[in-house]
Amino acid sequence: MILRSAKREYGTIIVASLMLMFLLPYLVNTYTLTVILIYGMLGTSLGLIWGFGGILCFGQAAFFGLGAYTYAVSSINFGESTGAMLLSIVIPAAFAFCLGLVIFYGRLNDVYLGVMTLVVTLILFKFINSTAGPQYIIGKAKLGGFNGIPGFHTLNVPGRPEDYIYGDPFYYFVACALIIVFLLVTALLRSSFGRIAVGIRENETRIGLMGYDSRARKTILFSIGAAIAGLAGALFANWGEIVTPGLFSLRQSAEIIIWCIVGGLGTRVGPIVGAAALTYLKYGLGQQSIVDNTLIFGIILIFFVLFLPKGLVPWVVSVWRSVFQRKFVRRPHNRRHRSSRRDLSRDI
């Protein structure tokens, strides 16, 4: 990866994303767009820990659901959304930190990590599902079991509980949140912490021998991913105005993994593109009843694993590069100049 100058990269991101933010509502209605962006954020959370940290978490939905439930429960209790928003970031992160202490300090990798996260998601799902009785109550909020929690206080302007943010303003709020998360992820990956995380993904033993504590670093990265997923969960709770145990389901976890695979692992844009494309497809397909949705998603996942394992974004980039480089081949007298200039620019 060529490290471009930081200012230029942040500038590009901000300009491009602001343009997208104002242009997209002309193509898709903002209600669907909002959930696409929320899923994009959820995809980013797994894309960060899996694509750059090498942690394949089968239970990213657990943090998503936990964020949504935390928001619902605390906003009922607070009667206001600002504190609830913050809590829904902090609690999944803290939960992931504890889980990370168990998993990474036990040196569980690959399959064991996958099964462990899967099992934790299932535990949460089973537990939340069984909380239908009146004895399951946190403060003023009933957990409600299979029916979930409806009717909680949705997002409001900080300090003014009566001024709700919904509809188009909520879309812009979510879009800005996604841009901020994206910028933070970019900054994180540029920092030495991010570079070492990539190093751990490539060769954990070597990084360990260089004197870095890979266990602690993985735990921290894991909880950063959970914090982003928690934020996405809280936003989703606001969008749907109800939280149900379905948020914790394996199906949800599967979808997040599919987004990352389809979009492209090891890229920052990939998971967002994957999430957007597949969510849009899902809403489109939801209107027909000839073919089952799940079937199509299964075929997409198998197809990408077998034929396009790198994902859409890296594929598009490589096609773009090959087209771009063909120019140099066509004009051989220019080739030397250009290539030497390119090498030079790479060194800078």
Place this chain on the structure above:
Amino acid sequence: MDLSFVLLIELLYAIASLILISSGLAVVFGMMKVINLAHGEFIMMGGFVTIVAENAGVNVFVAMLLVAPITVGLIGLVVERLIIRHLYGRLIDTMLATWGLSLFFVGLVTMIFGNTTTSITTPITGFSVGDYQVNGYNFFVILVAISLVTSMYIFLKTTRFGLIARGTMQDPDIAAALGYSPARVYMATFFCGSALSGLAGAVLAPLVGLVPSSGATYIAKAFITVIGGGPSLIFGLVSSSAGFGLVNQFFTFYISPVYGEVALLISAVVLLRVMPQGITGKYFRGKM
């Protein structure tokens, strides 16, 4: 006395059903190191095949013990030829492709049978012990599990194919050098694993209401049983099924079935943390 008898039967039943749902995965994952996340769907399809065959007039035991395993085994064969064989040795990719497969099967079965609960009646009637009613079918499940484990042991330990299969799993190159085709052995093993999953689904079909998505309820249990069992196939399967079955029944009896499940999962997390190599990674080493 009556109560303790009933509890014993319940415990044995819990262990037997864990053995049943994990045996197919134990072959596919434990021997071939293929993480088949569609395992639960293979079980689910075994159940559906049984129901269809029984409705078509086949004797229920023939449907369970012959039709379902063979059908699901053949489905497994197709899957192995089309998808899995391209992915041997690529752990994560196999995991993802079989997850895709699991979604595919859920979708397919939903399209064919609709998203409703299907079930058949239990072919064996219950009887009463003192004040308690015992489901006679539970004995059948226990019996199937016992004979399954015994025949797997005899098959792998004493027959020529069992020897070849074990040898190929240990070192495919040597097996190839000795004139056996690893690709064929893998294919046959995957067929056996899928057939075992089909059998499990078929035998459990009269006890559960089948929905297309019910594979998800098996997959986690099967995985923790196999991983908790560790490297040796049969000893691992039996010991971890016994352990998890005990935990499950204990909490089911004292609190509620939901907590039984949750306790099972939590004990799996603890077990993995303490013994990442599984039970047979620490005890019964070198046994089969």
